[in-house]
Amino acid sequence: MTSLPVCYVINTHVHPDHMLGNAAFDDEQTIFIGHEKMPNAMASRLAHYQRQFSEILGSAYNGTEFIGPDQLVTTSEPTTLDLGNRSLLLTAYTTAHTDHDLTVLDQKTNTLWTGDLLFRERIPALDGSINGWIAILEKFQQQSFHAIIPGHGPAAIGAESAVWQPILTYLKTVRTDIREIIQDMGTIDQATETVAPNACSNWQLFQHYHRRNVTAAFVELEWE
Numbered sequence: 001m002t003s004l005p006v007c008y009v010i011n012t013h014v015h016p017d018h019m020l021g022n023a024a025f026d027d028e029q030t031i032f033i034g035h036e037k038m039p040n041a042m043a044s045r046l047a048h049y050q051r052q053f054s055e056i057l058g059s060a061y062n063g064t065e066f067i068g069p070d071q072l073v074t075t076s077e078p079t080t081l082d083l084g085n086r087s088l089l090l091t092a093y094t095t096a097h098t099d100h101d102l103t104v105l106d107q108k109t110n111t112l113w114t115g116d117l118l119f120r121e122r123i124p125a126l127d128g129s130i131n132g133w134i135a136i137l138e139k140f141q142q143q144s145f146h147a148i149i150p151g152h153g154p155a156a157i158g159a160e161s162a163v164w165q166p167i168l169t170y171l172k173t174v175r176t177d178i179r180e181i182i183q184d185m186g187t188i189d190q191a192t193e194t195v196a197p198n199a200c201s202n203w204q205l206f207q208h209y210h211r212r213n214v215t216a217a218f219v220e221l222e223w224e
């Protein structure tokens with residue numbers, strides 16, 4: 001929190017819990033930053049979000065604003081934001097949690113904001129590519145960070161590679177089980193009924209997202 005003007009707002013991706021706060025920072029000098037694919041991702045989801053949230057929120061929805069990025073980060077090259085005594089490295093990824101995930105690394109303290117590339121305690125929500133997501137998580141696991149701030153769940157200070165393990169275990173179990181079903185000519189319904197019913201079922205919101213994750217992963221993996 002600061003009384004100083006806010007120069008930059010960085011969105012890690014377009015999901016509403018990560019982006020609908022933009023309006024609170026919207027004034028002339030604020031620059032909104034996102035992945036190069038964020039404008040498209042926003043355009044394709046906007047009507048759905050508007051309908052869904054106006055239904056859920058009723059009159060509280062009035063005045064809601066969707067503010068997209070002014071500055072884009074490309075997957076071909078990270079962007080460095082020079083804040084004077086602190087530089088932030090913004091990295092845009094190929095498809096993983098979504099097709100437009102962005103991380104922020106504070107190079108001064110070696111603190112990584114993962115956006116939703118990392119969920120802790122709450123079940124991950126797959127809106128991109130299970131293969132892409134696993135590959136990126138395995139790369140993170142090889143790196144060392146002083147602190148990791150996940151998209152959901154508690155921050156990890158003095159972070160070990162073990163921080164990445166629960167989400168990796170979940171995604172890999174889902175992938176292995178689905179591949180087996182596909183090999184046996186099984187169906188998507190069969191997969192949502194049987195895949196990894198106990199793997200990480202202690203995740204928060206497991207009931208709400210697990211079947212959806214299996215469906216999304218199945219659609220991807222059946223074309224392998």
Ligand SMILES: [Zn+2]
Pocket residue numbers: 013015018097116125
């Ligand atoms: Zn998300």
